[in-house]
Amino acid sequence: TREVCNRYEVLYISDEVVTGFGRLGQFFASEAVFDFVPDIITCAKGISSGYVPLSATILSKEIYDVISVPQADGALFTHGFTYSGHPVSCAAGLKNIEIMERDDICGYVREVGPYFEEQLNTLREYPIVGDVRGSHFMMCIENVANPETKELLPEQANIGKRIADHCQERGVIVRPIAHLNVMSPPLVLTKRQIDTMVEVLHESIRATMDDLNREGLWSG
Numbered sequence: 001t002r003e004v005c006n007r008y009e010v011l012y013i014s015d016e017v018v019t020g021f022g023r024l025g026q027f028f029a030s031e032a033v034f035d036f037v038p039d040i041i042t043c044a045k046g047i048s049s050g051y052v053p054l055s056a057t058i059l060s061k062e063i064y065d066v067i068s069v070p071q072a073d074g075a076l077f078t079h080g081f082t083y084s085g086h087p088v089s090c091a092a093g094l095k096n097i098e099i100m101e102r103d104d105i106c107g108y109v110r111e112v113g114p115y116f117e118e119q120l121n122t123l124r125e126y127p128i129v130g131d132v133r134g135s136h137f138m139m140c141i142e143n144v145a146n147p148e149t150k151e152l153l154p155e156q157a158n159i160g161k162r163i164a165d166h167c168q169e170r171g172v173i174v175r176p177i178a179h180l181n182v183m184s185p186p187l188v189l190t191k192r193q194i195d196t197m198v199e200v201l202h203e204s205i206r207a208t209m210d211d212l213n214r215e216g217l218w219s220g
Contacts, residue, residue: 002037011063014038017055018138021046022100022187025110025136033135039063049096054089105187109136115191119198120183126205127220128159128212137189141181141201145218152179157217159208166204172197 005012014036019029020043026032028041040063044055057079059067100106113136120139123129130144143159145151153159160176167174167181175182185197212218 005039011039012036013040013042015042017042017044018184021049021096022106022109023136023138023184025106025113027100027106047096048089048093051096052089052092054086054093056093109187112189112191112194113137116185116189116194119194120201122198123201123205126209128153128205128209128218137185137187139183141183143179143181153212154217157212159212162208162211163201163204166207167200170200170203172200172204174201 002012004010014028014030016028016030019033020041021027023029023046024033028043030036030038030041037060039060041058042055043058047056048054116137116139117132117135120141121132123132123141124147127147128143128145129141130147130150131142132139133142134140141163142150143153143163145153159179160181163181164174164176175184181201183197185193209218209220213220
């Protein structure tokens with residue numbers, strides 16, 4: 001908690017490279033979602049919606065006062081690179097933030113995100129789905145051999161990749177990470193598109209179970 005960090009003079013750094021700029025329905029998730037005000041926030045990706053490379057480090061006033069002049073009292077804090085503050089990237093970032101505020105993108109994610117979670121949770125009916133977790137437009141499906149014990153499938157099953165391949169054949173791209181399938185869709189995803197995604201996931205998981213049974217890698 002903030003109180004513990006303050007008591008022991010520990011700085012709390014929040015990595016919002018993925019969670020920031022609307023992914024969880026807020027510009028920053030630290031305070032709004034996790035109820036914690038960090039000392040430093042790192043962010044990237046969504047700050048320009050990925051159109052150009054851009055990242056930023058945001059400091060609390062307390063830290064800024066320590067490293068800035070005249071409060072720095074002769075200290076020097078060097079933080080910069082050849083392409084830091086690139087005008088094209090900064091312009092893209094500013095316009096991106098302007099559009100997100102104008103169209104209330106975060107509000108839209110807060111509205112539609114729970115529907116995405118609800119529909120993905122229908123995948124729990126399959127015996128190889130051990131968990132569906134995440135929030136709003138940052139979700140993960142964990143694939144296992146046994147949903148009760150969370151025992152994993154053998155490595156050669158390549159379960160995440162198998163499901164991703166079946167999805168791609170049906171027109172949906174999901175990211176495989178070992179036994180996981182991760183989804184961080186565009187922030188303008190519609191309910192109709194969610195229905196299509198989830199239907200494809202149902203078909204792909206069933207096809208994957210058939211593959212595993214046929215190859216003797218799983219029986220269920």
